Amino acid sequence: MTLVDQTFAVPPVAEDRAAMIREYLRDAIVDRRLAPGTKLNEAEVGTLFDVSRTVVRAALQALAFEGLVKTERNRGAFVANPSPDEARQVFASRRLIEPGIARAAAECVTPKDIASFRARLHDESRLLGERGPSARRAEIHASGDFHLLLANVAGNAILLRFMEELVARSSLVIALYGRSGASSCGHNDHANIVNALEAGDGDKAAQLLLSHIDHIEADLDLRSTTGLALAEALNTQD
Amino acid sequence: MTLVDQTFAVPPVAEDRAAMIREYLRDAIVDRRLAPGTKLNEAEVGTLFDVSRTVVRAALQALAFEGLVKTERNRGAFVANPSPDEARQVFASRRLIEPGIARAAAECVTPKDIASFRARLHDESRLLGERGPSARRAEIHASGDFHLLLANVAGNAILLRFMEELVARSSLVIALYGRSGASSCGHNDHANIVNALEAGDGDKAAQLLLSHIDHIEADLDLRSTTGLALAEALNTQD
DNA sequence: CCAGCCGAAATTGTATGCAATCCAGGCGGG
């Protein structure tokens, strides 16, 4: 498992190593470097980060709360492997929450925020042009960051945390059920949303966001597993 | 539907003691037996439940994720003491999420669900008539359970978890900023919502829920702390 | 050849020990 391929030459803060490991693992999961179902051995992760299992367990527990890993008693932690039903719930939740966030963001967006959005859009464009798995990962990441930036602008820390969880889980779902290898988020959709925000049209931004989510979900292949319980059971192993 | 199990006389399962402690502490916080700001000493809690600090720490970390306790590095865990701004965010989140939940619930509510609601309403009525702090606590609890039952009926596990967090934090907020000693939730509001659900009128249920939330928040005294930073700082101590 | 059992190795769950940090109270200087 190639967890540490980046350099931690200067750990930004030596404080709270558990949080650092948590974020590192989360990035790896969201970027799909760690496939759903992958076992996260406590001792192994501890060795990689040079900490004791105590710290690793704290990080894994945190990720379990976010729904990114699933822990089974006496069996350990695994990168989450959401079922089609869970996938639908993730997107249903986003459809419920994100339009409201867009309306709130439209109310309090500043020119500086708009500039941040544009910078993000620029990154997305650049990454869309590049090739290779690394660019693809960065693109997925940037795409999610757009939605997080939106929640950040809205100014509600609780909703921001909910969105962090939903965006991360969406990435897992797309990794599992994405039909096309295409971008997880249409770049044009994002640009249109920013335009609506800049115009202060919260309702339009909300509507665009809603159809954007529909667009993402439409690219998934969430066939019912009814009657396929055995196959599903086999798939959800590892 | 196992929303909250109140009897801890006989722990149903000895498995996962951390989860048991977590739920016990959460009940105590939501019922306001543990005041906001109370320090939760690891060793003390451990002695109380006859477990090691390891298990207590896991429970406290879980509660910290729910926003019910706040941990400060090298200082320990404290029952959360939400600021007026956090309080507003809690209710803003509920206003955003709960109407959608009501619509979803109206779509898939069953007669059995309605019966559960009615039973809950009956409990609330009974508790409203009783006196004493114990009845008051039970009433607060039942009031929150109504909203959780609604989320449960809606059938989205993710939103249910979000609502669990929001309802619990609402209880903290009401404990801190509630103006009247009156019921935290108007009982009639709940009854009207159930009627709308039974009629399959999701929009009406959503609208009733929205005004219900407004009603709850209107009873709070969330004066701005701008210019009162010092007093606020003093208050948020313990 | 295969199913089922059994024991060793691996892995997780929990308790405990130790170092680091924080807090309270006393003491000395101003």
Add this chain to the structure above:
DNA sequence: CCCGCCTGGATTGCATACAATTTCGGCTGG
């Protein structure tokens, strides 16, 4: 008399040791 420093106790952060459980290999019997 008040302010700042310092030291002792208490508490948390982390590592490690041990117990409980699972997993996986081989072995035996059919």
